[in-house]
Amino acid sequence: MKVNGTYDIPANAITTYELLTDPDVLVRTMPGLKSLKSIGDNHYEAELEVGISVVKGRYKGTVKLEDEIAGEQFRLVMNGQGPLGFVEMNMFVQLEQTSDQQTKVHCEGEASVGGVVAGIGQRMMSGVASMLMGQFFTAMRKEASKAKNAS
Amino acid sequence: MTSVTESKWVGRSIRRREDPRLLVGAGKYIADYSIPGMAYLHVVRSTHGHARILNIDISKAEDYPGVVAVITGQEVADAMKPMLVSSIIPNLGGELQIPTVYPLAIDKVQWVGDPIVAIIAESKYIAEDAAQLVEIEYEKLPVLTDPEEAMKPDAPKIYDNWKDNMLWKGQLASGDVDKAFKEADYVLSERFYGHRTGAAPMETRGAVASYDEFTGLTIHVNTQRPHILRMAISQIMSMPYDKVRVIAPKDVGGAFGTKAPIYREELLISYIAMKLRRPVKWVENRMESLMTIGQERDQIHYLELAVTKEGKIIGLRDRLIADSGDGRIGVYLGFVMPWLGAAYLSNAYDIPNVQIDVSCVVTNKPSLTPSRAFGEFPGRFAMDYAMHLVARELKLDPRDVFEKNIIKQFPHVTATGITHDSGDYEGAFRTLIEALDYDRVRQEQAEARKNGRLIGVGFAMGAEMSGLGSQIFVPMENQPGYGAATVKIDTHGMIQVFEGDSPQGQGHETTLSQVVADELGVTMDDIYISYGDTFVTPFASGTLGNRGASYTFSAAVLACRKLRPKIQQIAAHLLGVESDGNDFTFANKEIVWKKDPSKKIALRDIADAAILGPTKLPRGMEAGLEATAYFEADIAGMLSIGVHGAVVEVNPDTGDFKILRYVVVDDCGVPINPMIVRGQVHGGVVMGMGNARFEKYAFDEAGQPLSTTLMEYHMPSAADVPDIEVIEYNVPTPYTPLGSKGKGEGIPGPVPATLASAITDALNIPGFKILNLPITPESIWRSINEAKVPT
Amino acid sequence: MQPIQEAQQTVGNGMKTIQVRVNGKIAKKEVPIRMLLVDFIREELALTGTHVGCSVEGRCGACTIVLNGDAVKSCLMLAVQADGADIMTVEGLGTTDKLHPIQQGFWEKHGLQCGFCTPGMMMSVYNLLKTTRHPSIDEIRDALVGNLCRCTGYEHIIQAVQYAADQVAAMSKEERDEIFSY
């Protein structure tokens, strides 16, 4: 399943990059991400609880940042395995600063879901994925505003 | 061979004897079995389409209260041979690569649903609780979901030790095909695709196994072939034959082929019962079922027909590519269905020059498992719809093209070696054309068109196997094709019939009683039928492929006929008359001397003499009244014809269509119970409609199954299907004692071509064609657009 | 029939006591809260005529029962939810000595083959014929959408329902009330 989108973050590219790659910020903003524990360079052990409303699945896995160029781009590689199956995402993120207070975040990636959820939720999957992405960037925008106010 | 007794029961639409228990809720299906001390098995399955198993952590599951045992693959494998032992491997020549398989995956999974861990617990709820605690680490491998991709030389290999992904490759050919194509006036060449769909019976699989060291293993399992399963378990687990008893329940909730293979779970539960010395029960849930069984069809046909300008097909060439899935099921290995589909491809038509190259390819999907219309479904669609396309191309009436090609002389051996025993295919076809009122529909069509309504008529045929004789069955499945039955008259003059097969809703208790009642001049109430228990029934291959009315019932007839001379000798002796052993009639539970009907004796009295009072028997006569017979037809194959026709109306804006009429002309030789035959036809047509229109086992590119509930796998309900008209056109076969032939297996086959040709006829758009199944409103709409804008 | 009382007792530890009347007989049992009603009927009350065919979403309808007068799917309810309910299962429909007209119709018209869907199917027919005297074919088909059958193609089931409907229509009001008392 393709997961693409462009989102605006009210911050410059460097700040946006820092926010998007900061594990503490990610735990606060990424829907369902419960914890990140560093196990190496840009490599984390993750606990996830992905879902919507009452429908949720628990997953344990890893989050990795690759191909990163500060302020420009990175690749987010996530995977989790749990009783319901697995979730995986491989997303390339490119930042395009449009003004000193605005950065466009281009996301292009693949997500896949396996196991029970794949069979049951197929008809809602891409809708859910874009909803979760929307939630993530909404939270991210709040973080960006917070960062701005703090600075 | 004809029946010597007056037919009183055969041929009548008698209410079924099995129904009262089923109607009051007293049927006993596998899920209704329970044994004191029974534990429950739940299987943890792969969530990946193709992956290496790096680690399995079962510790938390083992510690969960109520868990009896948690078992992984290596342990089970150590206790048995690789499952695909030679007796459950086909012998069809060609090139076969045999996968190694054990009940549970050990280091690699090949499809989503591949069993990995067995959890045994005190309740089924607890077993699922513990399943949630099993942690499996995988390393993903490339997933193959497209057989044509899997065939490419650089494709990743699914089985590391194979030379490629080709499970089986072979050719069926005869005649001079090249010459035929050279001489043809017209060559039709198309790629047809029949998607992955199948049977999905209402009852899933299930088993209850128990073991003790004295009686051995007893497994109740809703299999279609208890004897073959017993043989397989004994060989795979190296257990003495007398220590393996397979019992199929009296009531099985449908099978349609899906319960015919030897499955991994059957070996798994046997092992667990032995290990734990406790009865264990497993009932497959629907999600597992939709991920594992009943997935069939899934063939690509690159079909070419060499045709004369008059519409006579003189040559057929086909490249058949089947997506066999992982191929790891016993007996069929995921390739016997496409093989038979190829053998039956030329259907009811006389085509002298044929060459079919069959490639059965492994992919990361579950193995193909048999489903009603065994292997034939996509081929019937391709062949019969292609004939309509030929007619359109040559501007001929499709009726004439069909008539020109239908087999007219019997017996007929096709170029692929299939023997059509007898029948009147042409007469059946004409009966359909009449029933459809073909010429009038054509007029109505023209009228309707003026009012903007698009009506169309279509038809297709299906020559379906009516059992397979040993000449085919031995190479195909390594098993005998004969029917087997024991008929035993008990101390009370009642008749117990033991059949080697084991039905799943076909109504054998009724039809077999009808047959035997006629043979022995008794009523159906005097007969009781036993099946399913391998310790008491004669060896046979199981209830599948229309064997019943062809083979098994014929065996029962022969067994009765073996008994009749002895009964007459006893009667003559007791009545004090002279007899040559064939001068009595059997009627009203009495044996009546033809020369003087006042001289008669009750069957019960004969039984009494033969069993309880052997001193009354003629001197030297052996006591007892029982006989076992094995029936083999004196011909390689019996087939029976079904001709389907439909009138449809299509909405060209959306591609939606409505079936206005659906008619089937059907031949089953001599119908033992016409009502039951009609039921088979209705059910077969609706399964065909479900498969052709609504049902699809869909996978994403990672091999994730997307139709794992009945909300996504769309089996039709009563509101989704039309009325079905059935017209009998029966031609008794000379090759069975009663002239009867089995019915049911092949009925879904002609449905897709029938609908596709009717839709094509209704639309009347040059270039419009339906080449892919399923036929959905969207696919029709797409084809309309493609035809309108030629690429 | 008299309404029956709910047990409404919490036992603790994920258990609860419930009281139901099934086929006219009162049963009071302690059950796990998570137990599905269909498992309660099949395993606690040993009424195995009610079947499970789809395991998850209830699409197949093999588990259909009549609960407080309405056909419902017993796999889509927790047993505790049925506390105080009046239930009929296939075992309450009729006996072999005295088949309900619905059962008679299925027998006469060969409305069943493997019989697995049949009990649930008949519960839906009960729901239909209780209120509809002369159902049309379309009404019958619509009433059976919630019950999948894989054997019959529905043709003989529809004939069975018509047979039953005719029998019911020929009955007196008292007779009808008696056979549609749930």
Added chain:
Amino acid sequence: MYPATITDYMAPTTLDECIQLLEQHGSQAKLIAGGQSFVPLLKLRMTDTSIVIDINRIIELQEFGEKNISQKRILRLGALTKHKTLATHPLVVSKYPILSDAAKFIGDVQVRNRGTIGGSLVHADPAADLPVPILVLDSTLRIVSREGERTVSADDFFLGIMMTVVEQNEILVNIDIPAPLPGTGAAYYKCCAVYGDFAIISVGASVTMTDDSCDSSRIYVGGVYPSPQRAVQTEAFLQGKAITDDILQQAADILADEIPVETDMRATAEYRRILLKEHGFKVLSKAIKRAKEDNI
């Protein structure tokens, strides 16, 4: 497939009791009404609910009928109103037929016998049948919690896939549907692969007519993500127009263009537009026919 352990089950009989239980048990607790979607989730273990509060016995949720509220005629549907009632009750069939149109499409007889409007709306499956008519009819939903009650218009109720404004400590009590204005007709249709299936798309429309002219309309499309979408351009196009088949065809074209549709296993986005065109036209025609009948 069996539910995970549920530690407690309560069946309150009053709204107050229910609200207290919700407050007391927090996010572990989940309300169950008909359970036709929720029990499958329990069986799939796709929810971590450990306490189930069965609301079927709460009297306040069982209202059904027309009444006058601040001089306006409304149809009040308690959250426990069953799909069966919507599909068959003479009041609904005669005066609010779009509701019975939609209810008849839900699942099957057994599901309609047990499923409730409140459960369906709060579950907020984007392909469900009832959200569309509830939106079309401009309904008002009353939601109660310990803090008191609030009313929300249907337009504000749905937040996304399986998400509504109903918070964890709240309960949907009833739905008020304004009685149709004179000259108003409404209709609903669902396209699905087989009977009882989820919508490929569904269309609901209410049209208020004066003679042959459309005064106003409300049109919604279901089976799209994240929740039913309003066809504002189509509504604007129709407003004030004399209705002919040609106009309706144009309206259906606009409808098919303006609603964002996606591709899934049931249909491609492209084909969904074809269906919208076809059934948009039919539903509008039916609504207008009903509006005209109402005028007579």
